[in-house]
Structures are given as structure tokens and as C-alpha cells.
Amino acid sequence: xxxxxxxxxxxxxSEAASLELGCNYSYGGTVNLFWYVQYPGQHxxxxxxxxxxxxxxxxxKGFEAExxxxxxxxxxxxxxxxxxxxxxxxCAVIPTGRRALTFGSGTRLQxxx
Amino acid sequence: xxxxxxxxxHQVTQMGQEVILRCVPISNHLYFYWYRQILGQKxxxxxxxxxxxxxxxxxxxxxxxxxxRPDGSNFTLxxxxxxxxxxxxxxxxxxxxxEEQFFGPGTRLTVL
Numbered sequence: 602x603x604x605x606x607x608x609x610x611x612x613x614x615s616e617a618a619s620l621e622l623g624c625n626y627s628y629g630g631t632v633n634l635f636w637y638v639q640y641p642g643q644h645x646x647x648x649x650x651x652x653x654x655x656x657x658x659x660x661x662k663g664f665e666a667e668x669x670x671x672x673x674x675x676x677x678x679x680x681x682x683x684x685x686x687x688x689x690x691x692c693a694v695i696p697t698g699r700r701a702l703t704f705g706s707g708t709r710l711q712x713x714x
Numbered sequence: 715x716x717x718x719x720x721x722x723x724h725q726v727t728q729m730g731q732e733v734i735l736r737c738v739p740i741s742n743h744l745y746f747y748w749y750r751q752i753l754g755q756k757x758x759x760x761x762x763x764x765x766x767x768x769x770x771x772x773x774x775x776x777x778x779x780x781x782x783r784p785d786g787s788n789f790t791l792x793x794x795x796x797x798x799x800x801x802x803x804x805x806x807x808x809x810x811x812x813e814e815q816f817f818g819p820g821t822r823l824t825v826l
């Protein structure tokens with residue numbers, strides 16, 4: 602069965618700092634990869650996704666992620682965070698052709714003004 | 715922008731009681747899912763539903779659970795005899811394809 606690891610559980614940054622959140626997965630076949638964000642009091646929202654093609658994908662609000670197949674990684678990045686980016690971030694994978702998202706444990710990002 | 719909605723937002727029940735959690739999908743969505751998140755743990759897949767039948771389910775989704783679309787619009791999760799360990803946040807998700815899933819706000823289930 603596949604699994605997803607997010608190594609940073611809680612990250613605190615100042616505004617304008619750069620962000621990188623790690624995500625690694627374990628699965629032997631091809632996968633689709635996702636980052637979801639949950640702002641305080643809101644539901645899970647899709648930030649970006651990777652199915653195939655260019656391994657560098659851009660999402661909403663200036664976020665991007667890079668799929669490195671050899672490292673089974675899909676790290677999330679943003680060059681300059683804002684206070685409004687304070688949220689919990691979840692990496693998730695689906696093996697190609699399946700339906701069940703497997704989530705990581707989430708990373709709580711706190712951006713201080 | 716259309717959203718997935720869920721009712722109730724919070725359900726408190728006694729152990730052994732049956733509960734029904736409801737989800738209203740985005741109107742043109744054909745794929746439906748339930749997930750749960752026990753406090754402090756990961757979001758876990760329960761079941762996916764397409765074309766009026768279960769297409770995939772996890773080990774968690776045992777005989778205690780069932781899903782249906784009773785009126786062609788709502789998508790429900792029934793837990794027949796609740797246990798303390800069923801206390802969790804239950805998320806509905808829907809999609810137009812089997813890949814991208816849009817989540818509702820969740821129902822917090824508390825079993826006493």
C-alpha cells in the first residue's frame with residue numbers, strides 16, 4: 602500500500618520568507634500527486650496537482666511544486682510567504698487508475714507578520 | 715463558485731446509535747467519496763462511489779458503514795451502530811473525473 606510522509610509538522614516563518622515543505626511517497630507504480638490547503642475554519646482546497654508532463658507545476662496563490670521521480674518527492678515551494686498563507690498543508694497521492702487519496706499527516710504553517 | 719456542502723456541521727450521538735451524514739455534491743459531479751480524520755491523525759479514505767455503486771473502499775469501511783444517493787442529489791454515509799472510536803471529522807468529496815476531488819467542510823461526529 603502507498604504511504605505519504607510530510608517531515609515538517611509545524612513551520613513558523615516571517616512574512617517574505619521562502620517556503621519549502623517536504624513530501625515523500627512510497628509506491629512502486631505511477632501516481633498522481635496533490636497539495637491541498639486548509640485555511641483556519643475552512644475546508645480542504647486543492648492548491649496544485651501533478652498528473653504527467655512538466656515536473657514543475659504551478660498552483661494558485663504563487664505556490665509551485667516539483668515532482669522528482671527518482672526521489673519519490675513532491676515538495677511544495679513559495680518564494681515569499683504572506684500572513685494569509687497561514688494554514689495546514691496536506692500532500693496526497695493517488696495511484697494512477699485508483700480512487701482513494703492517501704494523505705500525509707499535514708504541515709501546519711504559521712506566518713508571522 | 716459551486717461548493718460541496720455537508721450537514722450537519724456537528725453531530726453528537728450516543729454509542730450504539732445510528733447516524734446519517736449528508737453531502738450535497740457540486741451539480742455535475744459524478745464521483746463521490748467519504749474520508750474521515752480522527753483528531754490528531756491523518757485524513758483517511760473510506761469509500762468511493764460512482765454510477766450508483768461502490769467503486770473502492772478501505773478496510774475501515776466495514777459492515778457498520780453504508781453509502782447511498784437516496785434521491786439522486788444527496789450522498790449519504792450511514793454508520794449503523796456507532797462506537798467511541800468513530801468520533802472524527804467526516805469529509806465528503808466529489809469530482810467530475812476519478813482524479814480531482816473537491817472537499818466539503820466536514821461533519822464533526824462525537825460519539826459519547
